[in-house]
Amino acid sequence: MSTALNTQIQRIEPPFWFSGMHNPLLQILFYGTNIAQCQITIENSNAINNVKRTENPNFIFVTINTQKISTSEIDFIFKRKDKSTFIQKYELRKRRKDSALRKSFDSSDTIYLLMPDRFANGNKNNQNDQNTIEKYNRELPGGRHGGDIEGIIQNLDYLQSLGITTIWNTPLCEDNETEFSYHGYAQSDVYQIDSRFGTNEDYVRLANEIHNRDMKLVMDYVTNHWGLAHWMVHDAPTKDWIHQFDNYTQTNHKRSTISDINASKIDRTVCLHGWFVPTMPDLNISNPLVFNYLCQNAIWWIEYANLDGFRVDTYNYSEPEYISKWTKAITDEYPNFNLVGEITMRNQGLLSYWQKDSSIGKIQNFNSHLPSVMDFALSDALQNVFNEDDDTWDQGITKVYDILSKDFLFPNINNLLIFAENHDTKRFNHIYNNDFRKYKMAMSMLATLRGIPQLYYGSEIGMAGDQNLGDADIRKDFPGGWENDENNAFHPESRSECQNAYFDFTSKLFHWRKTNDAVHFGKTTHYIPENNVYIYFRYNSTKTVMVIINNHPENQEIYTYRFKENIENYKTAKEVITDLVFDLSQPIFIEGKSALILELE
Incomplete structure (x- = not known):
């Protein structure tokens, strides 16, 4: 019998794995033309636990027990019907020391949210790629502007001088849509950094540079959907890999139907299975293959890039039973790992339902296992109260008092993410016409209220933007992130007097916050x-x-x-x-x- 190294497999996911994981079972996706026709064995091992074939002959899912593997390299032997064979090598890497016990972000941290495409262009050579559809066009407000990982690395000193301890950037994985791909939420390959941002190695280097400064890195992870350009949308392993209807059906966004005991089945189904937008196919996380794929992808990034936390996009748009199991799979591997879910709900009872160990969730025998949620109720108040000069029963600063009066609803109030704005909301400085007094009031509250404060890039220098003009206006380029920018706000000597006033106040405030554990x-x-x-x-x-x-x-x-x-x-x-x-x-x-x-x- 003759054997040869494989030239017939086009993709393997995960591309490699790690020995010594809490869960020893690993599901490996092999993709290639008619690969399912092969019989698979492992040389000198009985580690194969399961082989799953689907209706698509180009996929085969092989589950192995890594505890039964004593080597760092596995030889998978593929034998076709014609008796020809080939070998596919697979690597099991050694984990970092104490990887499972890594410390995550908490209420002693201050998080800075940035959009990489709009922050800084550190490498002009990666602005376009022959394999990516949308090309660099900084003149187009919603186009690719060229910000990248190198731009973040080059400005870490700036963030550190601001008092930031943790960075959350919007997704960096490949998003190969024809337009509006800059935000990264319609991913086309979840194992590959978008080449316009850099490489996987650049992302690891970013994490290392951040850790060298005793700072933390949070990945923006998307469980609910991919983009239309994802390679598995074009050639899906199973018919039910994504949710499909007879006609295009968009989610009704009514996430209260999930906990509503009076909700109709159709309303709940459309909420959970409807697509977020036409370019974002909705993943069927209740499919066991999809579920395992998403669990392993998340864990792979934590282990590979040495991450410190997740912000999980559109968390409660996924089936609650399975998104909670996904979360638990991660925290089983990493008990101290913090995940904050985007639960865009303003009712604090509905919001608290989604935090781990919620007494409200227990009424329905539900536990999300999600450690942290985003406090949209407080955010909404901060975007309104400083224009309300009269303090009536439910107006003015009383709104904030009333929000905190409901803190008893949350099992871990210190683990709420609090913010005045983010990449999906109105810009704070636009709402208040760059009234510096009101900015200082809001930041003073973020720095001292319970929870984990999150700042949005550029507000610390007075950046504004009108959401009524489109998302691109609240996601403008950071001044100085591009070589020929007239104004460079990364450096004090080139900031305007107004920009320095904003920055100096914010920096002093959040540097002080790092020293006071009473507010942590x-x-x-x-x-x-x-x-x-x-x-x-x-x-x-x-x-x-x-x-x-x-x-x-x-x-x-x-x-x-x-x-x-x-x-x-x-x-x-x-x-x-x-x-x-x-x-x-x-x-x-x-x-x-x-x-x-x-x-x-």
């Missing part, structure tokens, strides 16, 4: 707002921080006797931005539309 993991006591002034305390056994938010346009005097239960025996307080010292036995003066953050002494 401490308790909260807040007081009913009076005259549009909201006062709350963050404290632990050794530190107390008093925050005063004056949302009234007029100056105020705050008498401290009302807050004696938190002030206790403290005599003075130092304001963290101005370094002014206040006598707590005297009224505290605060200007209109401003904030004070006081460390009690």
Whole structure:
């Protein structure tokens, strides 16, 4: 019998794996013309657990038990009906030491969200590729502008100087759509970094550079859908790999149907199985092959790139039973790994349903296993309250008080992601016409409220954008990220006076935040707002921080006797931005539309 190394397999996914994983079973996808006709064995091993063929003869799924493999390289022997054989080698790599126990992001961190295509162009040689359809066109607002991984690496010092500890970038995997591919959410190959951003090796290098600065990297992961250009959409392993209807059906976005005991079956089905948009086919995560594929792809990236966390896009658009199992599969491998899900819901009861160990979820015998969710309720409030000068029953800063009054709904309130804006919302500085006072109020709250603060790229230099003009306007290029930009905001000497004011305030605030564990993991006591002034305390056994938010346009005097239960025996307080010292036995003066953050002494 003659054998030869394989030249007949076009794809293998995962491309390699790791020994010593918690789950020893590995499902390997082999793709090639009529590959399913082959019989498969492993040389000198009985490690094959299962061989799965589908209606598509170009696929074969082989599940092996890696515990039964003692070598770093596996020889798969493929034998065809005509008795010819070929060998496909497969690598099992060694894991990093203590990989399973990696520390993830938490409420001691500050996350910076950036869109790589719009942040900085560090490598002009990768702007176009013969295999990618959409070409570089910075003149087109929704086109490819050329930002890349190298641009992020070159500006890590800038992010560190801002006080950032964690970077979340929108997806970097290949998105080969004909237009609007810059955002990366319609992926065409989930094992390959888009060549216009760089290479897989560049992504690993980014993670290493970030870790060298004691910072963390969060991957934006998409479980719900791929793009129309994905190679498996063109040649699907099974007919039900993606959800399909007789006619194109878009999700109704009514995710309340998932927990609604009165919801009709058709409404729930359209919500979960309908496509997000026509260019994003909806993945059928309840198909066991799809489920295993997504689990392994996520774990592969964590292990390969040494990641510190996931932000999971459109989390609750997937079947709840299976997305929760997907999440648990990851946290079983990495018990300390944090995942924050995009749950775009403003009702805090519905939002809390999706956090791990939710008492509301338990009513329906459901546990998402999802450690963190995004606090859209707070985000919505921050995008409105600073224009509301009158504090009525449900207007003004009382909105924020009312949101925190429902914190009891969440099993882990410190693990909420809090933000004033992101890449899908209105730009904060546009909403408030670049009123610097209101920016400072919002950032002061993000830095001191419970949860994990997330900033959106460019706001720290006053960037704005009108969502009514389209997504591209809230996703503009960062000034200075391109060689010939007239304004380079990455460097203080080339920023405008206004840009430096924004940056300097933000930097000082979030550098201070890194030093105060009372705002990381401490308790909260807040007081009913009076005259549009909201006062709350963050404290632990050794530190107390008093925050005063004056949302009234007029100056105020705050008498401290009302807050004696938190002030206790403290005599003075130092304001963290101005370094002014206040006598707590005297009224505290605060200007209109401003904030004070006081460390009690």
